[in-house]
Amino acid sequence: MLTQAKSLAQYLLTLAHNHQTGELIVESGTGECWKLYFYSGRLIYATGGRHPVRRWYRSLKRHNDQFSSRWFTYMHTPGDYWEVDFIHQAVQRKFISLNQAKAAFRSIVEEVVLSLTDYPAEHLRWHDNRVVGQQALFVSVQQSLVRSRRIYSRWKAVAGDHLPTVAPHELPYLSPIIINARGLQVHLSAASYKRVSRWMQGNVTLWDIAAQTQRPMADVVKMLVPLIYEGWVDLLPIDDIPAPHTTRPLSQAMKPKTKGLVACIDDSPLVSKVMAELLQPMGYEVLPITRPVEQISILTQHRPDLIILDLIMPNISGYELCKFLRNTKEFYKTPIIILTGRDGMIDRVRAKMVGADDFLAKPPAPEKIAQLLNKHIATKDT
Known part of the structure; x- marks a missing residue:
């Protein structure tokens, strides 16, 4: 249906014309990733790119001059789509009006579309019926593209x-x-x-x-x-700013004494939950990373002592991510354990070639995890 599109704009118009519902993922050769969500051919949300958190803050402040970070102390921890969830909570608690929420959603969606103006129809993936819980605003693809082209031309001129x-x-x-x-x-x-x-x-x-x-x-x-x-x-x-629900590092005096911080990179929140249940009794803290392409700054911010990395993920493979981490100054020495349900020799050889230190088969056995942690993380004095 979409393979004949010569540009991203044409791709978006085809989705609109066919009244598609789902998620469009746009990836660049530099590792940037955008996600656009459609409902019956209209845009309901978009995120990703260079500064998704700055964009989110900026859109809320633009349409509500009373915006305050103190709002987050009254909100419960969001789900996977925190950007949408937090705005919904702000409406429910009457921090902002429904019209202000709609205006913020529109600003976010149209900025993403504007960022992708003139983008080629390459590295696109479509997922049917994958949507976010945003039904307050439905944005016309055609109108957004016309507006984006006009603004883009002004910048260029x-x-x-x-x-x-x-x-x-x-x-x-x-x-x-x-x-x-x-x-x-x-x-x-x-x-x-x-x-x-x-x-x-x-x-x-x-x-x-x-x-x-x-x-x-x-x-x-x-x-x-x-x-x-x-x-x-x-x-x-410049870098993006941390998401509001991200736990910021405690000062050294306030940090609880643990054996180390383990990052669990897996697109399934359930896997991170299971890992936390296994590792915390052993004295380790767990940092869940469910969207590695978007959350690499969080990983860099916390600098875990060990990384457990799933092999199969929707936006990037474990092999690609492992190779990328090994080429960074922050993680070139960090122990990386590949988590996979395929424990074959070919997988092990390929994992070693991209810099992985060890393998952990699914479902992870507690004794095997303990053995790997003892092997790769030096026990801290308590």
Whole structure:
């Protein structure tokens, strides 16, 4: 049905025309992943890409100026689709109105569509009837594509030949930073310098600036282009921020004494739950990672002592992820145990070739887990 699409836009229009319900996964060659959810041919949610958490926060703040992180203390832990779940909880607790929630959902969906403007119809996967629990807003694919093309063209026209190395869809996710303060101070008045310099510390994106100043993105880009051209300001990539439900690392004084932290990377939350039930009595903490492509920053943030990695996952294979981790400075020495139901010689050889340290067969036996933990994690003093 969709194999004849020559572009992602055509693919989306085909889904809309055929009134499809399900999940579309778009992957890039650099490891980025987007997920778009359809209900009867209309978009109901989208996530992923470079800054899904920044996008979520930005959309809520844009449509509710009373937004506060304190809301999360009153909310229960969300399910797999925390972005949708938290907004629903905010409506139920009357932190935001239903109309504000709809506006936030629309902003999120349309930003993702805009990010994928001109994207080729490659590395696409469709899952029938896989949806999120968002039935408050249904976004027209056709209208979103028209709007995205119009905004995209404005960015491209404003940037012109001054930013030839930056693709228009990547531009809003970069952060401006002053690299020649003296030159900028000479160019601007003292009041103007003070006003613009607060946005140029390398910690907010152009998307964030446009939202907080309530100005179109094209205007923000237009203001920055001459400053970049003169060599006073540069644009840098920055990381996403942690999700609100992510447990932040405790200070060293507050950390409970454990034998170590074990990350369980498996798309099934049940597997992580079983692992926690097995490992916690042995004195280990478990960090569940159910969406490794999207949650790699969480893994980097917590730096586990050992990683248990499932071989078969929907977005990336255990082999690919193991190889990727071995090529990072954070995890090139971290013990990695492959978890699989296929315990054949070919699998073992291939796992060793990508850097795995050991194998653990499903279902995991407690004594085997204990043996591997003792082998690969040095026991800490208590």
